Amino acid sequence: MNPLAQPPHYSSEHDPSMKIILYEHQAEAQDWLDDLSRALPEADIRLWQPGDNAPADYAVVWRAPRELFAKRPDLQAVFNLGAGVDAILDIERKEPGTLPPNALLVRLEDSGMAQQMEEYAVYTVLRYLRRMDEYEAIQREHRWEKLEPHPRKTFTVGVLGMGVLGARVARTLTTLGVPVRGFSRTKRQIEGVQTFAGAEQFDAFLDGAKMLINLLPHTPDTEGILNARAFERLAAGAYIVNLARGAHVVDDDLLRAMKTGQVAAAALDVFHQEPLPDNHPFWTTPRIEITPHVAAITLRDESIEQIALKIRALARGEPISGIVDVKRGY
């Protein structure tokens, strides 16, 4: 049974045996502590500080430093305050054995992010399909000029990643009347979506697509997947929307493809280095649109509700969903 389907178990008893450390590097760390403490009144929850090596059963973290994980054989699970676990797995990759060997790594599953991704994706598809970005530029020059509409039937949108977020996005895009393709590691079936799986079907997925929306996890297999070779296979004047991780894009290849016109425009939410450095050419390249990693933000109430349910399920010895396969990388 999906533990998320269980009614929450509100214990009025204070169980000092359940200890949770919390690490949120942003200004709202205290708010996270207050809300998590309200959701799990039976637990002792503390903000982790450097030097804190005291016992903990669970860790709830976003972009935590290596020291938090080291020397914690007692940790039963690490809850990541995001869908992507690449930052945590990167620590383990650089220093194998840092993560407690028996701790489960658990990612957020949707918790309000799928709707945000859906909004971003629908917005960009309609913006580019209807050439609104070009009309904005034309208006700035006070020109009255009608552009040839993009034919909807050949405005094929390829969604990379058919997981929690990508599948939701692909399904919604089918309602816009554009052809939708989906790419994943294993074969998925989604009504109205032409699906492709594995490296051997990647070229077929790309061939002639007019737009790519990236929602892959960052793993060694997906790093740099949006590169010159991939751009070449797309329809001329294609659109790139990267909502996953900056490391998926080879920046120089994208800039070159935009120079030749093979890629017409790009909407980028994530970057190799964040914040995007002031001197990065993306800032000044015409038709690159930048948002500061906000495509789907972590919503505190929804995330805490999900994590509290899972911590209680684990404490009862029940299975939970959203466990990361560390070897696979997502």
Ligand code: NAP
């Ligand atoms: P998910 O549920 O784990 O889905 C991952 C999808 O990628 C799955 O369909 C998986 O294939 C596919 N995949 C993994 N490796 C692949 C490979 N080598 N080749 C082809 N397909 C591969 O992840 P999610 O919850 O949808 O999140 C996706 C990513 O979005 C996160 O990892 C994060 O980086 C990013 N994100 C960004 C923001 C933002 O604000 N910009 C917010 C949230 C998340 P299978 O279906 O076969 O397993």
Ligand code: GLV
């Ligand atoms: C945000 O980028 C996430 O992975 O949730």
